[in-house]
Amino acid sequence: MDCGTARILIEALHDGELDVAGTAALRVHLANCCFCAVREDSVRRLKEFCRERRPQDRCPEELKRRLATRLAAAEARQKKSRWRFTLLS
Ligand SMILES: [Zn+2]
Numbered sequence: 001m002d003c004g005t006a007r008i009l010i011e012a013l014h015d016g017e018l019d020v021a022g023t024a025a026l027r028v029h030l031a032n033c034c035f036c037a038v039r040e041d042s043v044r045r046l047k048e049f050c051r052e053r054r055p056q057d058r059c060p061e062e063l064k065r066r067l068a069t070r071l072a073a074a075e076a077r078q079k080k081s082r083w084r085f086t087l088l089s
Pocket of ligand 1: 002006033035036
């Protein structure tokens, strides 16, 4: 494997897109090429940094209020239909 191919595969490895055979071939190259090993370490650190800094998905307050209102209304309808069923039986 040459360094140009390794450079492409390093990105694929850290994006979870590299198969077992490709990963093994890349690992052999990294063990024998300090330039690519340094590049792989940099890419790995950058990916970890980005993953740690990624904003959490948050539910906006307005959406929470609307969902709570709909849930309460659905529960009230369910209780009401249970009472109606009890009275009719
Ligand atoms: Zn290399």
